[in-house]
Structure formats: structure tokens, C-alpha cells
Amino acid sequence: MFAVRNINSRLVLAAIGNRWHSTEPVRHVPVMAEETIRFLKPQNDELFIDMTFGAGGHTQEILRSAPKAKIIALDRDPVAHEMAHTMSELFPGQIFPVLGKFSELPDKLEKLGIKQRSVDGMVFDFGCSSMQFDEGSRGFSISKDGPLDMRMDKDCDTDTPTAAEVLAKIDEIDLTRILKIYGEEKQAKKIARAIIEARHTIKSIETTKELADLVQSCFENEDTRLDKLKRPSHSATKTFQALRIFVNNELNEINYGMVLAQHYLKIGGKMITITFHSLEDTIVKRHVMGNVMNDMANKLPLRYNSHTICHDQEVMETVMRSPWHPLTKHVVVPTYEEVDNNPRSRSAKLRAVVRVV
Numbered sequence: 001m002f003a004v005r006n007i008n009s010r011l012v013l014a015a016i017g018n019r020w021h022s023t024e025p026v027r028h029v030p031v032m033a034e035e036t037i038r039f040l041k042p043q044n045d046e047l048f049i050d051m052t053f054g055a056g057g058h059t060q061e062i063l064r065s066a067p068k069a070k071i072i073a074l075d076r077d078p079v080a081h082e083m084a085h086t087m088s089e090l091f092p093g094q095i096f097p098v099l100g101k102f103s104e105l106p107d108k109l110e111k112l113g114i115k116q117r118s119v120d121g122m123v124f125d126f127g128c129s130s131m132q133f134d135e136g137s138r139g140f141s142i143s144k145d146g147p148l149d150m151r152m153d154k155d156c157d158t159d160t161p162t163a164a165e166v167l168a169k170i171d172e173i174d175l176t177r178i179l180k181i182y183g184e185e186k187q188a189k190k191i192a193r194a195i196i197e198a199r200h201t202i203k204s205i206e207t208t209k210e211l212a213d214l215v216q217s218c219f220e221n222e223d224t225r226l227d228k229l230k231r232p233s234h235s236a237t238k239t240f241q242a243l244r245i246f247v248n249n250e251l252n253e254i255n256y257g258m259v260l261a262q263h264y265l266k267i268g269g270k271m272i273t274i275t276f277h278s279l280e281d282t283i284v285k286r287h288v289m290g291n292v293m294n295d296m297a298n299k300l301p302l303r304y305n306s307h308t309i310c311h312d313q314e315v316m317e318t319v320m321r322s323p324w325h326p327l328t329k330h331v332v333v334p335t336y337e338e339v340d341n342n343p344r345s346r347s348a349k350l351r352a353v354v355r356v357v
């Protein structure tokens with residue numbers, strides 16, 4: 001029976017493909033889906049929150065494994081939210097789409113009547129989806145030109161400046177810090193200087209290509225850059241990462257997401273996290289090891305950002321008494337086969353923990 005209702009994510013994507021002005025809808029392939037289910041062990045009568053619905057790959061796998069489970073499908077991106085709606089029609093009364101960020105979730109759960117300590121499992125698959133990365137109009141892509149936007153919640157959060165607006169206003173010292181800390185960019189100073197100088201020499205930087213070309217021009221006489229796996233990478237990769245993290249306030253959101261998991265999971269409830277770079281993984285690791293620092297995700301002045309996250313002392317003190325027990329001895333990484341089939345999975349690290357107190 002389930003096979004009949006099984007979702008063809010390509011069809012779901014096609015249903016809303018027009019919105020992205022693409023001839024071919026971009027498809028997101030879920031990362032470490034099999035491992036996620038192995039640790040989550042979903043059961044039919046259980047309630048889950050897919051904290052990063054995206055194209056619903058992990059939600060789909062949970063339902064494949066436990067066809068009667070219920071899933072709250074959160075995403076801050078209206079495109080992903082629309083996909084969650086489309087998928088929820090195929091699973092009436094089982095998928096509950098919620099539009100918003102981690103930091104907005106408590107209010108939304110209250111409206112759904114979800115109490116603290118009532119959830120059986122939460123999945124966090126951090127970062128951007130392929131629909132965001134590969135669609136030029138979203139402004140995340142180095143290779144596809146588009147407006148320099150980078151807001152995951154484009155059109156929802158009108159207070160959040162786009163990456164272009166950040167670059168038009170920010171001072172050199174702050175920009176250098178953003179590139180250095182969020183992009184781990186060794187040439188942060190040089191790039192920041194070029195961006196600030198460009199304000200006087202050319203018109204403001206408004207497209208992804210303009211930014212990518214400008215950063216590349218800083219490295220004209222240098223060898224091709226290699227990523228951590230020694231493959232050639234664009235000189236602007238780290239700059240794009242840094243701006244994206246900053247614009248979306250991503251590290252504070254992850255920090256807050258970890259606090260939420262502690263509040264909403266019941267004892268015995270499981271949390272699965274999939275991270276894609278060390279900044280994300282460090283935050284998760286500190287939470288699951290009970291080594292939380294109050295300001296660990298808040299290294300930068302967020303005065304260019306709409307900053308809605310509280311760091312309540314009492315909440316942070318509760319978190320410091322770690323309630324987690326690891327389900328794996330080491331972090332789990334994708335198989336060679338998965339990396340081959342889905343190169344985007346190459347830097348992924350999965351952690352699985354169970355709530356014990």
C-alpha cells in the first residue's frame with residue numbers, strides 16, 4: 001500500500017517548479033537517509049519534527065519506515081514550505097507543515113497543541129537545500145548568476161537584509177571578521193578591502209557573478225584553490241559561505257535548535273543532526289557533550305541582522321547539564337558510494353543521541 005502513496009519528489013518539485021523560473025526543477029537528494037532511520041528507529045504511533053524539511057527527503061524516509069507516524073515539517077523557506085504542503089496532501093493527518101525558523105518554533109508548536117517533552121524524534125539536516133544552492137534566483141550560487149540575496153526565508157522576513165544590502169553598508173573591520181570567522185577565509189582582509197573599495201570604483205555589488213568575479217580578481221596570481229578534499233574550488237566559495245551564514249544568522253539558529261530539542265523531546269526521544277562544516281558541528285558537539293558556552297555562537301556583532309534569539313540564563317544553565325547519551329561512538333560519515341552518487345554529502349557528519357534525563 002505504501003508504495004502506491006510513495007512520493008516522487010521529482011513530481012512534487014515539478015508541481016511548483018515554475019516558481020523558480022527553471023526549465024528543470026532542482027532536486028535535493030537527502031543525505032545519510034538510511035543512517036538517519038537506523039538511529040531514529042521510527043514507530044507508527046510516534047511524533048517527529050523534521051526541523052529542516054527542504055524537499056522532504058528525511059520525512060519521506062520516516063514515513064517509509066513507519067507509515068502511520070506523524071511529522072511536523074518545519075522550514076523557514078517558503079518554497080520548501082509549499083513542498084511540505086504538497087506532500088501533506090498525500091499523507092492526510094500525518095504531515096503538518098510549519099513555516100518558520102527554529103527560533104520561532106515554540107509559538108508555532110503551542111498553536112498546534114504540542115507540549116514540551118512530547119516529541120519522539122527530531123531531525124536536523126543543516127545548511128541549504130539544492131533548491132536554494134542551485135537556483136540562481138536565490139542568490140546562493142557561485143556558478144549561476146542571480147541577485148545577491150541569500151535569504152533562506154526570502155519574502156517572509158522583510159527585516160533581514162540581503163547579502164547585497166549587507167555588503168553595501170558594512171564596515172571593513174566587521175566584514176573582515178565575518179569572512180574570517182564564518183568563512184574560515186585566510187585572505188579575509190584582502191577580500192574585505194576589495195569589496196569596500198569596489199563601492200567607490202564600481203556600482204554596488206548586486207549579483208552573485210559580480211561578487212564571485214571580484215573575489216576571484218583578488219587571487220589572480222595565485223594557484224587554483226583546493227578544498228579540504230584537495231579538489232579545485234572557486235576562490236569565492238568561503239566568502240559565499242560566510243555571507244550566507246551571516247545573512248541567515250545560521251549559527252545562532254543552530255544553537256537555539258539544540259536548546260529546543262532538549263525541551264521538546266521526551267525521555268527516550270532521539271535527535272539526529274547532520275552538519276556540513278566544522279562551525280555547525282562544533283555547536284552540536286558542545287551541546288551533546290554538555291559543554292555549552294553561553295556566547296559560543298554569538299561571536300560577531302549582529303547589528304546588520306534581525307536578531308530575535310534569546311540567550312536566557314536559566315535556559316542555558318539547564319542545557320549545561322547534558323541530558324544526552326550518544327547512540328554512536330564516533331560521528332557517522334557517508335559511505336563512498338553515497339559520496340559518489342551525491343557529492344554534496346561529502347562533508348556531512350551525522351550525530352545521533354538519545355535523551356536520558
Ligand SMILES: C[S@@+](CC[C@H](N)C(=O)[O-])C[C@H]1O[C@@H](n2cnc3c(N)ncnc32)[C@H](O)[C@@H]1O
Pocket residue numbers: 028029030031051052053054055056057058059074075076077080100101102103125126127128129130152253254
Ligand atoms: C539541507 S536542507 C534539508 C533537506 C531535507 N532534509 C531533505 O532531505 O530534503 C536544509 C533546509 O533547512 C532549512 N533551514 C535552515 N535553517 C533553518 C532554520 N533555522 N529554521 C528552519 N529551517 C531552516 C533550509 O531552508 C533548507 O530548506
